Amino acid sequence: MPELPEVETTRRKIEPLLLGRTILEVAHDAPHKYRNTHLAQGRRVTGLSRRGKYLLLHLAEQSAAQDEPHNLELLVHLGMTGGFRLESGKHTRVTFKTDAGELYFDDARRFGKVAVVPRGDYAGHPTLAAMGPEPLSEDFREDDFVRLAADCGPVKPWLLSQKPVSGVGNIYADESLWAAQIHPAQTRLTADEAGRLYRAVREVMGRAVEAGGSSLGDGVGNYRQHDGAPGEFQHQHHAYGRGGQPCDRCGTTIEKIVLGQRGTHFCPQCQPLRPVGAA
DNA sequence: AACTTTACCTGGCGGC
DNA sequence: TGCCGCCAGGTAAAGT
Structure with a gap:
């Protein structure tokens, strides 16, 4: 099941596919699991980071200046069986359509979550809000x-x-x-x-x-x-x-x-x- | 308020 | 072979 090493590997692998791309649509049929994804539409991915087992896509407005911080984040938790794929399959739950092609989020057991939130607003995600230090950072003392x-x-x-x-x-x-x-x-x-x-x-x-x-x-x-x-x-x-x-x-x-x-x-x-x- | 228990969710597998 | 029930488990909601 995806834990920090799997999520970090995922981040590194999909970064070249998403960085700098514009999100045209986030398509799915489960709004209670994949929340507020419409807010990502028309936004540019300016960074991909990770916190614990959460993947964070930084989303900026198209008109944002280079040095302007992103004001939205798209959170992804892979759950037990979640992962990104280059081609859709029978367990594809979310399709990320960008100006450079599509990326698919597959999740057989549907424990994964996606949500768009204001930057740093993790009130709806208590585990992320209370997350301890990164084990490979200097903050872990x-x-x-x-x-x-x-x-x-x-x-x-x-x-x-x-x-x-x-x-x-x-x-x-x-x-x-x-x-x-x-x-x-x-x-x-x-x-x-x-x-x-x-x-x-x-x-x-x-x-x-x-x-x-x-x-x-x-x-x-x-x-x-x-x-x-x-x-x-x-x-x-x-x-x-x-x-x-x-x-x-x-x-x-x-x-x-x-x-x-x-x-x-x-x-x-x-x-x-x-x-x-x-x- | 802090802690413990249950629900979510579904494919794979063992057993018959 | 085919069906049934159990198992996996991160998070959050519900319960105590």
Whole structure:
């Protein structure tokens, strides 16, 4: 499923197709999922940025000066199965028509969202409004993370909340916790544990972006680039999707449990649950 | 107010 | 083979 590395890869890939283009129409038949898209009509795309798992197209008026900031943004969340395509298909939900051709937003399970909002107005998108720091930016500081982690609840759901750090989803949460050797249900992280997790998140996210994200199997949730190219980070997974297989570090069988309503993979040997209070 | 639970949504797959 | 029910899960709404 698309998390930060997949969204960042998407941003880089579609940027050359959209930057500087004028949007002629955003066509779809689900106005409750794809909100206020008519406002994009006639606007010029002056930039593509990303915040956590959200893609942001900067939209300026045609008459806007070069240095004038864009005043609208088109938000895209890929949900579980969303992605851009060069050709339409049976799961195409939104068609972006520009002066240089069309780009299609496909989304088999319809968890994806599109909305046009005034620049920076995320009141209708509480997760984006409360988004924590970007894991690969200088705003993500170890001392802040350690302090917040000292009284976190179960650490995996906490990571998934997007508040201590942005862009971490189910795959990269499991991978980061495996790398940091912390049990997904661990609470109240010690400074040492939180420091390890901080470094693991940065390392895993950085390597996943370099690899173009993760593509899993051939199923409907399989992430692909707009041109059909897969990511390559799945070959570096140590925990996610590896239930029943031996741990790459110690050989113990990776366990799959449900935590916070989500499939969770970890090594019971190298990620033991530390009793509360024990350091 | 903060936290937990449920709903959204549909294709793929296992089971019979 | 074909049908049924379960499973995946990020976000937000609903519930406590």
